[in-house]
Amino acid sequence: CDFNSMSPSLLTCYNLLNRTSRSFSAVIQALDGELRNAVCIFYLVLRALDTVEDDMTIPIDIKIPMLKSFYKNLQDPDWKYMDSKDKDRCVLENFQCISKEFRELEEMYRDVISDICQKMGLGMTEILVKKVDTMADWDQYCHYVAGLVGIGLARLFSTSGLEEPIVGQDTQLANDLGLFLQKTNIIRDYLEDYNDKRIFWPKVAWSKYAADVGDFSKVENQEQAVKCLNELITNALELIPSSLRFMGRLKNQSVFNFVAIPQVMAIATLERCYNNPKVFTGVVKIRKGEAVRMMLGATSIERVKAIMRHFTLQIIEKIPNDDPNSAKTRAVCQKSLELT
Ligand SMILES: CC(C)(C)CN1C(=O)[C@@H](CC(=O)N[C@@H](CC(=O)O)C(=O)O)O[C@H](c2cccc3ccccc23)c2cc(Cl)ccc21
Numbered sequence: 001c002d003f004n005s006m007s008p009s010l011l012t013c014y015n016l017l018n019r020t021s022r023s024f025s026a027v028i029q030a031l032d033g034e035l036r037n038a039v040c041i042f043y044l045v046l047r048a049l050d051t052v053e054d055d056m057t058i059p060i061d062i063k064i065p066m067l068k069s070f071y072k073n074l075q076d077p078d079w080k081y082m083d084s085k086d087k088d089r090c091v092l093e094n095f096q097c098i099s100k101e102f103r104e105l106e107e108m109y110r111d112v113i114s115d116i117c118q119k120m121g122l123g124m125t126e127i128l129v130k131k132v133d134t135m136a137d138w139d140q141y142c143h144y145v146a147g148l149v150g151i152g153l154a155r156l157f158s159t160s161g162l163e164e165p166i167v168g169q170d171t172q173l174a175n176d177l178g179l180f181l182q183k184t185n186i187i188r189d190y191l192e193d194y195n196d197k198r199i200f201w202p203k204v205a206w207s208k209y210a211a212d213v214g215d216f217s218k219v220e221n222q223e224q225a226v227k228c229l230n231e232l233i234t235n236a237l238e239l240i241p242s243s244l245r246f247m248g249r250l251k252n253q254s255v256f257n258f259v260a261i262p263q264v265m266a267i268a269t270l271e272r273c274y275n276n277p278k279v280f281t282g283v284v285k286i287r288k289g290e291a292v293r294m295m296l297g298a299t300s301i302e303r304v305k306a307i308m309r310h311f312t313l314q315i316i317e318k319i320p321n322d323d324p325n326s327a328k329t330r331a332v333c334q335k336s337l338e339l340t
Contacts, residue, residue: 009097013040016098020047020088023291027261032254035160037101038109039258042156044098045074045117046149048091053124055086060128067124071117074102074110108159116152120144131203135235138202139179142186146178153259154246162252170249176242177259183236184266187229188273191217192283205231222277227324233274234329237315240267240308240336248301260298264307268294271311275318309340 003011017025017040028039049070052058058066073079073095081092091098102110123144132138151174158168168174186193186200193200199213206213208231209224216225243263250256265286272284286294298304312333319326319333 007101009100010037012094012097013044013101016044016091016094019090020044023295024262027258027295030254031258032162032252033160034106034109035156035162035255038105038113038156038160039153041098041102041105042113042116042152044091045102045113046120047088048095048098049117049120049124050145051084051086051088051092052081053128055084057083057085064125064128067121067128070121071114074099074114074117077103109156112152112155112159116148120148123148132200133203135202135204138183138200138235141200142179142182143175146182147175148178150174150176150178157250157252157255162255163250167246167249170246173242173246176239177246177263180236180239180243181262181266183232183239184269187232187236188269188279188284190229190279191281201228201232216280219281222280225280226275226277229273229279230275230319230323230329231325233270233315234325234332236270237312237329237332237336240312241339244301244305244308244339247304250301253299256301257299260304261295264294264298264304265291267308267311271314274315275320275323305340308336312336312340 003014006014014025014029017028021028021043028043029036031039049067052063052066052070055063077096077099079099080095081089084092086092102113105113127141127144130137132141151171154163154171154174154177155168157163158165190201194214194217201213203213206216206228209228210216210221215221216228247256247260247263250259268286268290269284272286273279276284278284294307298307316330316333319329323329
C-alpha cells in the first residue's frame with residue numbers, strides 16, 4: 001500500500017486492521033486494486049458489529065435494537081460507541097473514520113457491505129435468543145456470522161471485475177466457505193466458549209454423548225467427548241468439496257491467496273483437533289511457523305488440493321475403529337481425496 005497518499009482516516013483504518021487481525025491484515029493489504037480498501041472497510045465494519053454482539057456488558061434490550069439498526073451507522077458521520085469493554089473496542093471508538101472511508105467507496109461496494117451488515121445484524125438478534133439445538137440451527141447460526149461474510153466477499157470479488165460474475169452469484173458455495181471457517185472455530189474453541197458460558201456445539205450432537213455439554217470438560221467423560229468432537233469434525237469436512245469448487249473458479253492471485261489461507265488453516269486445525277482430547281483442556285492452535293509455511297504454500301488450486309489431501313490422509317490415519325461415526329468419516333474423507 002502507498003501509505004503516503006492515504007488520507008488520515010484511511011491510515012487510521014489500516015492501523016485498526018493491523019490491530020484487530022494480526023496475521024490476516026497483510027493478506028487483505030495485498031489485495032489488488034479497489035478490492036483492498038473495500039475488503040479492509042468490510043472487515044472493520046464486521047469487526048465492529050461482532051464487537052457489539054460479543055460485548056456482555058451491553059444489556060440485551062439495548063443490544064437488539066443496536067444490532068438491527070447497525071447498518072444505518074454507516075451513513076451517520078457522527079456515530080461511534082465509547083462504552084464497550086471489549087478487546088476490539090477501538091473499531092467502535094474510531095467508527096467515524098471507518099464510516100467516512102465507507103462513504104468514499106464506490107456505490108457498488110457500499111451496496112454489498114450495507115446489505116450484508118443489515119442481514120447480519122438482524123440475524124444476530126435471532127441467535128442472541130435462540131439456542132443451537134439441531135444441525136440446521138448450527139448451519140443457520142454459522143450462516144449469520146460467517147456465511148454472509150462469504151456471500152458478501154464473493155459479491156465484492158465479482159463487482160470489482162477481478163473475478164467472474166459466477167463467483168458472486170453462487171451464494172451456496174460462498175456460504176459454505178464461511179461455514180467451514182466458523183464450524184472449525186466453534187469446534188476448536190469448545191473450552192474457551194464454555195468458560196464464557198457460550199454454547200455453540202449443537203445439542204442434537206452433544207446430547208448423544210453427555211447429559212450436559214459441560215460434562216466434556218471433565219476428564220472422566222473424555223472418551224464420550226472425543227466421539228462428539230469427531231462427529232462435528234466429520235460434519236465440517238463435508239464442506240471441503242464446496243470450498244475447492246469456489247477456489248477453483250478464482251482467477252486473480254491476490255483474491256486466491258486471501259480466500260485460500262483461512263481455508264487451509266481451517267483444515268489443518270480440524271486435523272489437529274480430530275480425536276484429540278486436548279480440545280477439552282485447552283485451545284488447540286496451529287503453531288505460528290506451520291501457519292506461515294501454509295500461508296506461503298497456498299498460492300494455487302493444485303497446492304491447496306495437495307494441502308487438503310495431506311491433512312485428509314492424516315485424519316483417515318487417526319479414525320478409531322470403535323468411533324460411532326468411523327464409516328461416515330472415512331466416506332467423507334474419501335470424497336475429498338477423489339477431488340484432490
Ligand atoms: C468469523 C469469520 C470466519 C468470518 C472471521 N473472519 C476470519 O476469520 C478471517 C481470517 C482472520 O480474521 N483471521 C484472524 C483470526 C484471528 O483473529 O484469530 C487472524 O488474525 O489470523 O477470514 C475470513 C474470510 C477470509 C476469506 C474468505 C472468507 C470467506 C467466507 C467467510 C470468511 C472469509 C473473514 C473475512 C472477513 Cl471480511 C471478516 C472476517 C473474517
